[in-house]
Amino acid sequence: MIRQTHVIARIVLLGLLLASTGVTLTLAAELPGDSVYQLQVPMVDQDGKNFDFASLRGEPRLITMFYTSCPYMCPLIIDTARMTERELDAKQRAKLFVLMASFDAKRDDPAALKAQAEKRKINTGRWTLARTDAANVRKLAAILGIQYRQLDDGEFNHTSVLILLDAEGRIAARSEIMGKIDPEFITAIKAVLDRD
Amino acid sequence: MKFFNSSVKRAASRQGSRLAAGAIALGLAMNVAAAEYIDIPGGKYQSVLPTADTPLDVAIEAMSMRSEPVTNAEFLAFVKNNPQWQRDQVAGVFAESRYLDQWPAADAIDETQASQPVVKVSWFAAQAYCESENARLPSWHEWEFVAAADATRRDARKDPAWRNRILGWYSQTSSGDPAQIGGEPNAYGVRDLHGLIWEWVDDFNALFISADNRNQGDPDLLKFCGAGALSMQDRDNYAILMRIAMLSSLKGADVTGNLGFRCVRPNSNSGATP
Numbered sequence: 001m002i003r004q005t006h007v008i009a010r011i012v013l014l015g016l017l018l019a020s021t022g023v024t025l026t027l028a029a030e031l032p033g034d035s036v037y038q039l040q041v042p043m044v045d046q047d048g049k050n051f052d053f054a055s056l057r058g059e060p061r062l063i064t065m066f067y068t069s070c071p072y073m074c075p076l077i078i079d080t081a082r083m084t085e086r087e088l089d090a091k092q093r094a095k096l097f098v099l100m101a102s103f104d105a106k107r108d109d110p111a112a113l114k115a116q117a118e119k120r121k122i123n124t125g126r127w128t129l130a131r132t133d134a135a136n137v138r139k140l141a142a143i144l145g146i147q148y149r150q151l152d153d154g155e156f157n158h159t160s161v162l163i164l165l166d167a168e169g170r171i172a173a174r175s176e177i178m179g180k181i182d183p184e185f186i187t188a189i190k191a192v193l194d195r196d
Numbered sequence: 197m198k199f200f201n202s203s204v205k206r207a208a209s210r211q212g213s214r215l216a217a218g219a220i221a222l223g224l225a226m227n228v229a230a231a232e233y234i235d236i237p238g239g240k241y242q243s244v245l246p247t248a249d250t251p252l253d254v255a256i257e258a259m260s261m262r263s264e265p266v267t268n269a270e271f272l273a274f275v276k277n278n279p280q281w282q283r284d285q286v287a288g289v290f291a292e293s294r295y296l297d298q299w300p301a302a303d304a305i306d307e308t309q310a311s312q313p314v315v316k317v318s319w320f321a322a323q324a325y326c327e328s329e330n331a332r333l334p335s336w337h338e339w340e341f342v343a344a345a346d347a348t349r350r351d352a353r354k355d356p357a358w359r360n361r362i363l364g365w366y367s368q369t370s371s372g373d374p375a376q377i378g379g380e381p382n383a384y385g386v387r388d389l390h391g392l393i394w395e396w397v398d399d400f401n402a403l404f405i406s407a408d409n410r411n412q413g414d415p416d417l418l419k420f421c422g423a424g425a426l427s428m429q430d431r432d433n434y435a436i437l438m439r440i441a442m443l444s445s446l447k448g449a450d451v452t453g454n455l456g457f458r459c460v461r462p463n464s465n466s467g468a469t470p
Contacts, residue, residue: 031287033286033287033288033289034287034288034289035287035289036289038287038289038290039289135332138398138399138401139320139323139448141401142319142320142400142401142447142448143289143320143448145447145448146401147401147402147403147444148401148402149399149402149403150402
């Protein structure tokens with residue numbers, strides 16, 4: 001009897017939720033424990049707009065870390081992300097968002113990010129360049145498995161990697177192959193885009 | 197629906213473990229005293245990991261460092277106040293499955309564990325604990341700077357006898373729980389930097405050692421950039437080099453049976469350092 005009441009209560013609750021809106025049901029689902037969006041990171045984008053890292057949940061995303069004054073490797077990271085996108089069909093490409101988070105909490109303010117976006121003609125509709133403070137840069141890198149170190153002259157030594165997150169923020173694939181296409185990575189991206 | 201289900205299950209399991217070990221947990225939680233932080237004057241020293249091509253001295257700003265590593269009793273009090281860091285509730289992305297599994301329950305420890313340093317904590321959990329003390333994990337350089345001292349000298353690293361004593365500890369096999377905190381204080385008054393556990397540092401994911409491979413021509417190898425590559429100085433300091441090798445192999449959610457931590461705070465008096 002108790003059990004039955006419980007079931008009825010659940011059905012009523014479900015009905016209420018569905019009645020309010022179908023979307024609510026999806027958003028209310030608990031975030032998976034292995035989602036990188038468990039991390040609370042306040043960020044600012046190239047337009048000076050504040051957002052929470054966790055608010056990016058919902059779409060598959062390529063994520064990488066870079067800094068704007070980086071002379072050699074970071075332009076190559078951007079090139080590699082573009083090459084990777086070109087391997088997708090138009091419909092797949094439209095679903096794939098990109099986040100480039102800066103290592104350089106001191107120098108990469110929104111204006112520097114904006115200048116970089118304009119210089120590299122980055123479409124900030126799907127791509128976001130973002131910054132956070134130094135302590136959160138360390139946490140973000142740790143959760144993404146990215147190593148970096150600032151040197152005395154202000155430059156950074158860092159892992160160059162493209163990471164594929166599924167819509168829930170789980171790391172689905174990563175590629176450290178820079179400057180050319182990584183076929184396995186492309187396959188993984190297509191699989192996530194066709195699924196999520 | 198998913199949310200509804202899991203929160204009910206979570207509450208039930210919490211209650212279960214409380215019942216199992218409530219008495220011990222209650223008794224110990226009351227014994228936790230405020231941690232002591234020791235003022236460390238800033239200074240310059242030669243690190244085994246210089247930050248530039250030339251082995252420039254590394255400058256350390258004045259700070260306060262916990263006199264001892266964080267204990268099980270202290271960490272227990274922390275997870276009780278912050279249940280999202282209990283082993284049965286922590287998100288997997290922050291701590292792997294062996295997190296705190298030396299404790300008899302998610303919210304209890306054995307009496308014998310109270311004054312032992314907490315181990316099997318992830319970097320994320322250690323960082324969160326330090327934030328709860330308005331502190332943070334020390335950087336590698338801060339840790340190495342203070343750990344260079346012996347009982348009487350602030351930099352005893354050139355003394356072969358001191359090096360051998362530390363190396364002797366690393367050569368012992370580690371099995372079972374670590375000993376209690378409270379070893380001999382070093383010249384600053386900080387204890388247990390050597391001989392008890394390994395310790396997390398804030399920038400554990402900055403310690404990789406790489407040759408500058410921008411010029412090698414193979415894009416597969418172009419993993420790192422930056423003006424200066426890291427190079428190891430002082431190759432005879434094996435004990436310190438082992439720590440770096442171990443720390444740089446870890447991920448933020450990893451735990452090990454002899455890896456704990458301590459915290460540091462920026463020194464309130466820290467202005468210019470001589």
